[in-house]
Amino acid sequence: MKVVELGSYGATDQLQIAERPEPAATPGRVLVRVAAAPVNPVDLAIRAGALAGLLGDVSFPLELGWEFAGRVLADEGSFTAGQRVAGVLPWFATRSGTYAEVISVDPSWLAPIPDGIDDVTASAVPLNALTARQALDALALSPGATLLVTGASGAVGGYAVQLATAAGLHVMAVASTDDEAYVAALGAKEVFGRPESAAELARAALEVAPDGVDAVFDPAGLGGALIGAVRAGGGFATPVARAVPTAERDIRVVNVRVSPEAGQIGELLQAAAAGTISPRIAGTLPLAEAAIAHARAGATRGKLVLI
Numbered sequence: 001m002k003v004v005e006l007g008s009y010g011a012t013d014q015l016q017i018a019e020r021p022e023p024a025a026t027p028g029r030v031l032v033r034v035a036a037a038p039v040n041p042v043d044l045a046i047r048a049g050a051l052a053g054l055l056g057d058v059s060f061p062l063e064l065g066w067e068f069a070g071r072v073l074a075d076e077g078s079f080t081a082g083q084r085v086a087g088v089l090p091w092f093a094t095r096s097g098t099y100a101e102v103i104s105v106d107p108s109w110l111a112p113i114p115d116g117i118d119d120v121t122a123s124a125v126p127l128n129a130l131t132a133r134q135a136l137d138a139l140a141l142s143p144g145a146t147l148l149v150t151g152a153s154g155a156v157g158g159y160a161v162q163l164a165t166a167a168g169l170h171v172m173a174v175a176s177t178d179d180e181a182y183v184a185a186l187g188a189k190e191v192f193g194r195p196e197s198a199a200e201l202a203r204a205a206l207e208v209a210p211d212g213v214d215a216v217f218d219p220a221g222l223g224g225a226l227i228g229a230v231r232a233g234g235g236f237a238t239p240v241a242r243a244v245p246t247a248e249r250d251i252r253v254v255n256v257r258v259s260p261e262a263g264q265i266g267e268l269l270q271a272a273a274a275g276t277i278s279p280r281i282a283g284t285l286p287l288a289e290a291a292i293a294h295a296r297a298g299a300t301r302g303k304l305v306l307i
């Protein structure tokens with residue numbers, strides 16, 4: 001099978017297509033022929049070596065890629081050959097990736113793709129919608145509560161706006177330049193332009209909610225002074241470990257780390273099929289062009305997906 005290998009930490013030219021034997025069938029694991037594998041910021045960070053300290057000893061070549069959609073290759077448990085599935089790997093534990101033609105997956109990391117949603121669209125749900133879902137669960141806000149979401153033009157933030165709106169929260173969100181209409185259409189009641197700093201955004205939010213918002217979800221990783229936008233006793237969640245603010249005024253600060261959970265992945269795929277959440281796809285590229293996808297990924301609105 002074809003697989004994209006990362007030869008060493010570095011630039012995009014470290015990504016090379018290679019041939020390898022397919023993973024062997026193992027009891028209790030689902031073999032999946034991958035149809036679509038999105039490129040995510042974490043893949044770029046791993047490739048560049050930005051997470052080398054966290055990863056410690058690694059043996060190259062590495063495989064990248066956290067999420068996927070594809071078809072089950074052989075019956076296993078409740079999964080049947082030919083069934084369409086999508087899921088997410090706990091990559092930091094597996095250190096094997098989805099930029100490959102065939103992968104071996106634990107059944108708790110994937111769920112069936114419902115009718116009405118194609119493979120490319122489904123592939124862009126598990127990692128980032130699950131992160132948004134688990135952040136909102138951690139914040140445990142009641143309907144009517146105010147939530148400020150950063151990075152709402154991006155995947156995690158965009159899903160958070162949609163899921164929070166569907167849950168009856170009053171959402172304020174930060175859009176990228178000239179992307180305000182897109183973020184408003186996701187359900188945000190107030191849309192802020194891209195701020196110069198976390199402090200500037202906190203000030204803008206306090207003009208709308210003088211007592212502070214009930215919570216902030218910060219996938220843009222602004223951190224720091226943005227906690228000033230939260231009311232005393234509120235919540236602050238971020239999926240960006242380097243941008244966890246210091247807790248103050250009894251605000252609960254949570255560093256969200258996505259955890260594959262088949263039931264939630266299934267619910268989110270259903271939500272995508274029903275149109276409650278809409279994955280943002282910038283385009284597709286062949287698996288062999290992973291290096292080109294990495295070169296373009298930082299500049300797109302929406303995910304590039306390897307097919």
Ligand SMILES: NC(=O)c1ccc[n+]([C@@H]2O[C@H](COP(=O)([O-])OP(=O)(O)OC[C@H]3O[C@@H](n4cnc5c(N)ncnc54)[C@H](OP(=O)(O)O)[C@@H]3O)[C@@H](O)[C@H]2O)c1
Nearest residue numbers: 041042131151153154155156157176219220239256257258
């Ligand atoms: N901990 C976990 O389990 C977990 C899981 C999934 C994702 N993540 C992390 O979550 C983050 C978001 O992921 P994603 O897939 O949503 O990324 P994405 O699609 O690239 O979106 C990131 C968004 O943040 C915005 N942003 C970045 N820097 C900003 C700044 N200084 N001010 C305002 N906006 C800024 C970007 O706006 P522009 O386009 O204008 O730059 C973009 O809209 C990444 O760091 C990712 O690694 C963590």
